Amino acid sequence: MTGSRLAxxxxxxxxxxxxxxxxxxxxAVMPLSITETNFVTFPPxxxxxxxxxxxxxxxxxxxxxxxxxxxxxxTTAVATPIGTMMALGLARLKGRWVGIxxxxxxxxxxxxxxxxxxxxxxLLARLGLIGTIPGLVLGHSVLAxxxxxxxxxxxxxxxxxxxxxxxRSLGASPLxxxxxxxxxxxxxxxxxxxxxxxxxxxxxxxIALFLAGIGAVTLPVxxxxxxxxxxxxxxxxxxxxxxxxxxxLLALQxxxxxx
Amino acid sequence: xxxxxxxxxxxxxxxxxxxxxxxxxxxxxxEGEFVTLLGLSGxxxxxxxxxxxxxxxxxxxxxxxxxxxxxxxxxxxRNLGVVFQNYALFPHLNxxxxxxxxxxxxxxxxxxxxxxxxxVLDLVSLRDLSARRITELSxxxxxxxxxxxxxxxxxxVLLMDxxxxxxxxxxxxxxxxxxxxxxRQLGVTVLYVTHDQEEALSMxxxxxxxxxxxxQQLGTPHEVYMQPSNRFVAGFFxxxxxxxxxVERAGDNPVLRPKGLRDITLHAALRRPLSGDRFLAMVRPxxxxxxxxxxxxxxxxxxxxxxxxxFLGATxxxxxxxxxxxxxxxxxxxxNAAALPAGAPVWLKWRAGETxxxxxxx
Ligand SMILES: Nc1ncnc2c1ncn2[C@@H]1O[C@H](COP(=O)(O)OP(=O)(O)O)[C@@H](O)[C@H]1O
Ligand SMILES: [Mg+2]
Numbered sequence: 345m346t347g348s349r350l351a352x353x354x355x356x357x358x359x360x361x362x363x364x365x366x367x368x369x370x371x372a373v374m375p376l377s378i379t380e381t382n383f384v385t386f387p388p389x390x391x392x393x394x395x396x397x398x399x400x401x402x403x404x405x406x407x408x409x410x411x412x413x414x415x416x417x418x419t420t421a422v423a424t425p426i427g428t429m430m431a432l433g434l435a436r437l438k439g440r441w442v443g444i445x446x447x448x449x450x451x452x453x454x455x456x457x458x459x460x461x462x463x464x465x466x467l468l469a470r471l472g473l474i475g476t477i478p479g480l481v482l483g484h485s486v487l488a489x490x491x492x493x494x495x496x497x498x499x500x501x502x503x504x505x506x507x508x509x510x511x512r513s514l515g516a517s518p519l520x521x522x523x524x525x526x527x528x529x530x531x532x533x534x535x536x537x538x539x540x541x542x543x544x545x546x547x548x549x550x551i552a553l554f555l556a557g558i559g560a561v562t563l564p565v566x567x568x569x570x571x572x573x574x575x576x577x578x579x580x581x582x583x584x585x586x587x588x589x590x591x592x593l594l595a596l597q598x599x600x601x602x603x
Numbered sequence: 604x605x606x607x608x609x610x611x612x613x614x615x616x617x618x619x620x621x622x623x624x625x626x627x628x629x630x631x632x633x634e635g636e637f638v639t640l641l642g643l644s645g646x647x648x649x650x651x652x653x654x655x656x657x658x659x660x661x662x663x664x665x666x667x668x669x670x671x672x673x674x675x676x677x678x679x680x681r682n683l684g685v686v687f688q689n690y691a692l693f694p695h696l697n698x699x700x701x702x703x704x705x706x707x708x709x710x711x712x713x714x715x716x717x718x719x720x721x722x723v724l725d726l727v728s729l730r731d732l733s734a735r736r737i738t739e740l741s742x743x744x745x746x747x748x749x750x751x752x753x754x755x756x757x758x759x760v761l762l763m764d765x766x767x768x769x770x771x772x773x774x775x776x777x778x779x780x781x782x783x784x785x786x787r788q789l790g791v792t793v794l795y796v797t798h799d800q801e802e803a804l805s806m807x808x809x810x811x812x813x814x815x816x817x818x819q820q821l822g823t824p825h826e827v828y829m830q831p832s833n834r835f836v837a838g839f840f841x842x843x844x845x846x847x848x849x850v851e852r853a854g855d856n857p858v859l860r861p862k863g864l865r866d867i868t869l870h871a872a873l874r875r876p877l878s879g880d881r882f883l884a885m886v887r888p889x890x891x892x893x894x895x896x897x898x899x900x901x902x903x904x905x906x907x908x909x910x911x912x913x914f915l916g917a918t919x920x921x922x923x924x925x926x927x928x929x930x931x932x933x934x935x936x937x938x939n940a941a942a943l944p945a946g947a948p949v950w951l952k953w954r955a956g957e958t959x960x961x962x963x964x965x
Binding site: 504506507509510511512514515516517520524525529 | 656657658677678679681682683684685687688689691692693694695704705708709752753756
């Protein structure tokens, strides 16, 4: 009895320790952002929100945040419908095409992001889309698509195709049946996929580094520049904002899935 | 009162790869008739039904409703009520909106929709549940909503695929009676699918027994039970005794000679001519009576000795060893089985009309 209780305690303790170790560096960033000093110190000296003020007033930081939001919103708008359609198509594959289709859809996750970045750079440079929001949106959509497909496919798997047939038998055309019956039932998956798409774009650094140029600098890219030239506490403030956004979206996603 | 429409299925064939799901199925259902497709899982019942509904595109054959060909018509243009296996209700809509769906598709006025939905809710005894969510309903209630939804637009034909398969026995029997009542009340033509033989026998005007994608026999419940056309059909409905026989004199009243018995002949009432050497005579256990001597009032008399007795509740089964093999006899619980201990000599007797004969090959 005591032996097994000890084992269970040890397991819990180990899990807790690993969690702390995983979270610590992330959480440690937060106090750095409230320092009064012009440089990063640990522990922070004094308490001030001036670096958050910088974030929202300096052209570079505010511009980066706006670019990030617009890019993430547009990526969501592009990737969600396309990913939903891909999931619907994937569900209709039969036999060995199922495996091939699945691997193909997951490719953007499997291929190292930096390879995708290089490839996209080559392509978009030729199209003159480097340093533009449309270019970023295209790149981020590639990254975000698999997440939409996975989320919609998960709901689709539990979806009884016969209710679509029921709608047809009751007089609905294929399109009406999709609009009035299929789509409303896939909505939780589509919403979760959309949140993931937003998050993927908002968090991305590698692709953005290739495609941002000087015209479409996103928050992570701006943070990177912030570290390279001067280690400003504004970077810590930006990190905190980014972290907060991620947590918010994940919580939202969890809430959508539970309903 | 809406009248049912006739369904005509001609030489319907559907292949999935190398598998023939259905193979030249032909069946005519008269206006207002209740016909059941009965068979084991995989015998092609759903494929046939879904071809009529328009969800299976046949490789060959034709389907006509009310005399007009619908073989290539999309499902939404066929105007048929369909009740699916596991109901296929819309989980995001409440009871009222589920049932109103076909009327909205037909662009009825909301006031008319309200009247019609209330009418069918009454029909299936669900008056008070119109605002409920589907997930808040019991299996039996979901089944009633599915039925109401398939009937609300007064289709001339109702197709049902194992509608009671997911329910427990008591509820199933209750709904069987209700479906029969609704059928009579509305006069709608029903094509019904089940694998439950009792359900088929109690509900149907006629039964089509399916196996391997083909209709094995089509007839009234009495016909398929009393005069099965082959061993498969006979075996489908409860217990049966098979005796190897040779047909000695063909014709309307054939004389059958059981293999291994010299001085016994059996008699069957038969409507089909027989030819060939190896036949099976079939008699149901409950059709046999027990006596202590040959009884000239019965066309068939067979001597044997009691082998075993089993108490089954409402009935008791006697296993009797005869020269033609073991024969099971079902007696009422009230029959005096104590007088028939193992080893007792008995005579089995039954009517010619209770004997079916078919080719042993079939
Ligand atoms: N969509 C399908 N794809 C491949 N095979 C199928 C399909 N539908 C039915 N079948 C096959 O056709 C046969 C008949 O099936 P079905 O009509 O569903 O039988 P039942 O309803 O009597 O159980 C079975 O062997 C089944 O495996
Ligand atoms: Mg079936």
